[in-house]
Amino acid sequence: MGYAPKDFMGQKRDMGDLLKRLNFATEAELLSAIGYGEYSAKVIANRLTERVRREKADADKKAKEDAILANNQKVTTMSKEKKPVSRTEEGVVIEGVDNLLVHLAKCCSPVPGDPIIGYVTKGRGVTIHRADCPNVDSSPAMAGRLIDVRWQNLNDQSQLFDTELEIYGYNRNGLLNEVLQTLNSQTKNLTNVNGRVDHDKMADIHVTVGIPNLGALEHMMDSIKNIPDIYEVKRAQG
Known part of the structure; x- marks a missing residue:
């Protein structure tokens, strides 16, 4: 019926911390402040349960990570058992789990059409990398946290994915303007442009663009x- 000793001590510690934060000497003073309307009971309850809610959230994350890794062992089998599926805002499907936090890796900026792999991070859900990303290796430590993922819809044109391009060429008059005109003709989402010219008049241009899929990206790069005087166009990869 009652709280375990460690829970009781934790609650006493939480109350003591709250009293210090709000500059009250005793619990009676805090209760009086609630009675006079200085603080609402809901606000005090939320602050008192911050530690418990944080610990529960951490435990839920850990349980979800464990479930991802455990279920992944079954994804590649021929079992006909229906498994939960996580469909994310990033357009990635992960079978075996649901309600999953997923984000695309900034080091390789995968887009629909790229072969991809998922990496289970500690406390951050799953990071989606391109399969050829140098930050994903076959070491035993990393291999144990890699899972199979796939794109939900390769032909969806409604969502744009940021990717970085590195463009190299001879810095003649008008080169940058032609590059920007070509980019603007194929995307409405040109978010970053950086460039430099070395002593040999070679231009190194970095751009960030939004594209819907790999086909659109390859067409842009070919253009x-x-x-x-453009010598090389490639995707940036950190």
């Missing part, structure tokens, strides 16, 4: 390659 840039057709600009005179």
